[in-house]
Every structure is written in C-alpha cells, then in structure tokens.
Amino acid sequence: MASALAVSPAAAFRVGSSKCSRAGRRSVAARCAQQDPLLLRVARGEEAERTPVWLMRQAGRYMAAFREYSDRIPFRERSETASIAIELSLQPWHAFKPDGVIMFSDILTPLPALGIEFDVIKGKGPRIDNPISSMEQVRALAPMDDPLSKLPFVHETLSTLRAELRGTPATLLGFIGTPWTLAAYSVEGKAERNCRRTKTMMYNNPEVLHALLDHLTDALIAYCGYQIEAGAQVIQLFDSWAHHLSPEQFAEFSLPYAERIIAAVRAKYPQVPLIFHANGGSGKHAQLAQCTADVIGLDWECSMAGARQAIGSQRTLQGNVDPMILFGTEQAIREAVTRSLVEAGPRHHILNVGHGVIEGTPEESVGLFCELARQSADILAAHGMASAAKQPVAA
Template sequence: MEQVRALAPLDDPLSSLPFVHETLSTLRGEIGGSGAALLGFVGTPWTLAAYSVEGRAERNCRRTKTMMYGSPQVLHALLDHLTEALIVYVGYQIEAGAQVVQLFDSWAHHLTPEQSAEFSMPYAERIIAAVRAKYPHVPLIFHANGGAGKHAQLAACSADVIGLDWECTMAGARQAMGAGRTLQGNVDPMVLFGPEAAIREAVTRCLVEAGPHHHILNVGHGVIEGTPEESVGLFCELARQSADILAAHGRAQQQPQPVAA
C-alpha cells in the first residue's frame, strides 16, 4: 500500500508525455478534411494494473490475482490511482486531436465475470462518465478481450460502442445486447494470414450476423505483427464495401433453391 500511495499523479501530461500530443496533433493535421477519424486509445485500469504488477505478459496473471485474493484493498487503491490518471490522459488525447477514444481491457480474459464486476467495469465506467461530462461530443469505445462470458456486463456498459473479440459469435453478441447497440468487431485477426477466400467468408459472416445497422466492422483485437499488408488492405476495402456485401448476400438468400430430382 505504501508503494501505491507513493505513485505520482498525472498532473501535467504535456510535460511527461509530450510525444503523445505531438503524434496526435500531427496525424490530425495530416488527416485534414479527408473524412477519416483519428482514434486515441488507452488501457483500462485493470489491464494497466496487471501489466504493472506482473512487469510482463504472464499467462496466469499470478501476482496480480494473488494480490486480488490476499490484499484486495491494495489492488483497489492501485486501480483508483490509475483511473484518476486515465481520466486526465484521455482528456489530454482529445485535446491533442483524438476524435474517438477506445478503452482496451486487453487482460479482461483473466477475470471471472464476478471479478470483472468488481475490479474492471466500475473503474472503466468512472472514466467514461468523467470524460463524457467534459467532452460529450467524443464517442467512447470499450473493448474487453475475453468478454464472451461477460455479455450482460458489456450490455450495461455506458460506452457508445462495445468492442468484441473473436471468441464469441457476432450473432450471439447481437442477441445479448440488442439491435440498437453499436458493436465493433469481431473477425479473428489470424484469418488475415489466410487466403483471400477465407478473409471474404469471415467478413461476410460477421456482417450478416451483426445486421445492417449499428455495427463497425473490425478484427476482434489488434492486427498481429507480421500480418501481410495486402490482407489488411483487402479487409479495409471489404469494410468500405460492407453495404454491397450485405445486399449481395440478401439477394443470394432469396434465390430459389434447386429441387433434387
């Protein structure tokens, strides 16, 4: 607890993180009036706490979950500190030019639904509420890696968009969260290492299951290092063609099926 209390607050991000402002403001200038949007992103308090405590990617999140069970008050204090810092940091990114901000809970898969409800979602909601109060015009996305068993929590999240990983079906997520909820995802990023036909099939399935409204086509997490650039290009082009893909699928479904002799 003494170490948590000794952590410095993020009072002046322009001084401590000047490269973030430079990068975002430069990109915003380059985008100009192209119609593209500049996205900022941050880790959630839980994910940053786990990275901090473990010091590396650790498959069982052993030290952090040992703290969770043995000294939950210390973990809550760390999460509280990170939450306050992230409220400042998200605002800093918006002031630098970010037009949308995504909160990544990349280590949510380490949490049971009950643990998520205590150690992740309330802190993310604090960030969302504080940022929305100051910047109501900026959409906020919440993405939980490993969110398949937490759809009820995600449905209750107040973010404008819910990002989904590839461990659930888009149809199941749509059913759980409703037709009016904007969902993002959730194509397996590893399909981009496959042939063009596999990419087209995965994209079509995702689009059809999500429905024609309130969906942002995306992969279910980050693009993996080494992914062929031409595959990323194809995926982006298919995203631009999403309305045509859905229309073509609908026409194909209406075609009369041949009757077996």
C-alpha cells in the same frame, strides 16, 4: 469538417450539459453528419451509408515499412518520438485507407508520468523493474497533473496527425489501457500467463489493488482528456487483460473503474465517442451489455450474432473477425467478413478484427479486409439488408 477541425475538439461540438444523454449527443451529431467522417458518425450511433473499418494493431510488424523502423529503433524511442510515431500511425492509412487512424503508442505510455518506469524488451515484451506490491508504493504514485510536460510527445503526435488528416475521410483514434489492465501490468511487472501476483493481491490484499485501481482511474481520466484536447476524435479503452478475470471479478475489478472513466470523459467531452474493448470478453456479455461506452468491441471468440442478441440491436458493436483469417485464402477472408457484416447488420457496426493484426499477416489481406468494408453496402444488399442510406424515405 474543416471548420470543426480548425478549433479544439473540446470546443467543436460542446453541448453544455454534463449529463448529456446518448440521444442528445446523436442529435448534436446529426446536425453535423455531412461534415464528420464515417467512423466518427457510426461510433456516435448515427446511421451511415456503409460499415466503417479499422484494425487493432494496424500499424505493426506485418508491414515492411514498419519493420524499417522496428528493426533498428527500440520501441519506446519509436513511440515517444513524435515524428516516428506520426509516420508509423499513417503507414497503414496510406497503404489501405481504413476509416480510422490510431495513434501509434502503447497502453503503458502514461505509467512513467505516475512514477512507474517500464521498458519494452524485444522478443519479450514490457518489463517493470519495480512492480507494485504494497500500499506504500501506491500512495507514493504521482498524480497525472501535468501530462503536457510529462508526455509532450503524445500531444505532438495527435495534434500533428489531426492536422495531417484534415480534409480526409479518416477519423483519428486515441486510446488508453483500462485501470485493470494497467494495474495488472504494474503488479506483475511483465506479461504473466496466470496473473499470479495480481490474483494473489486480489485474494489477500484487495484494498491495495482497489487503491491502485482508484489512482489509475483518476490518472486515466486526465490522460483521456489530454488526448482529446490534442485532437483525438474517438477514444478506445483497451481491457487487454480482461481474460484473466471471471465474470464476477470483471464486475468488481474492471468494469466499475472503466465506467468511472467513461462517465467523467463523457461529462466533459460529450462529442467524443468511447469504445470499450475487452480481450476475453466473450464470456462476459451480460456485463458488457451494462457497459455505457458508445461502442462495445468484441473479441473473435464469440459469434457476432450471439453478441448482437445479448447486447442489443441498438448498441454499436465493433469487430470481430478472427485475425488469423487474414492468413487464409481470399475466399476465406471474404466469407469471414461477410459473416461478421451480416450477423452485425447494416447499422451500428464498425468492422475490425477481434484482436490485433498478427505479425506475418500478408499486407494484401489487410488491404482486402478494408476493401470489403468499402463494399459492405453491396454485400449486405446481396443478403437482403439495405443500409440506412438506401432505405426508402416514408412519405
């Protein structure tokens, strides 16, 4: 993919139409299939020789190399110093060779550019000292009008990672939090078990919550484009707080705003696949089936077979192995991965855990997880499922 990587991602595979269909994007991608890395091809919906793999929170405290930084450098300094973020992003790729490298950052990273300051307290998580509680605060928020000057480290991190990965089989992933998740953090001021302040606003002053969601949606559209221009080849939308929503609330306060981002980014960057991952999405398959993202990420609380039936055989699914299985025996890990691979089938699947890798996870278990994906064609063949690359060609 050397020639494509040498130019900006926005120009590499531009197809012209702002209403490019999924079939049209696949047609463009098919002409470049031999140049593009595996995960990127599968995220676009193409057939592939095996199942690709990456892990959410694959850069983290389970790695001894990561702890050398996290034990002495505060989180925001690590994530907002490009040289450190680059190193942390690459650590799991050097160690385990997943098919994706995801930028080390945080879903809250764009908030200070809007006027919402936060800190991450070790052992306690994010803190926002002046949480949103009124329409006046929402109206005072800044637009995401100049991310390069406000968030320069994001561009430096992604552009350097893209250069570092040139000529390798890895796909570079960027990510954002969804408007709902960022709104909930901004209103609560911290992780809150019952999402009390936000739910109170939802039931008493929904117009304030919708105004905040509108503002965040516009900002995140710009932030997505900024990451793509910097080098991200795939973007994942993390709806980390979807578990706080009923299916009906999800349909009103989360999915429509995520869909606005998907539509806007797709219109400008049709070559960049989008992944939507809802933590707590297992009870929302009917809504997830309506999501137009290229890939639907699944948490571990559902069966892959059930999700495949509900969402469809032609949709690309991501997940959904319980991350706690990585504390189990080698046999248990092999069985869990095999089950996910078989239930998903040999096409339209990206292997991942159904939530982030947990602190304390044995590094050798992550290595085995990635290795099993590299063996996926043989694993599936042993269960009577041939990959697209092994299908006989019709005369």
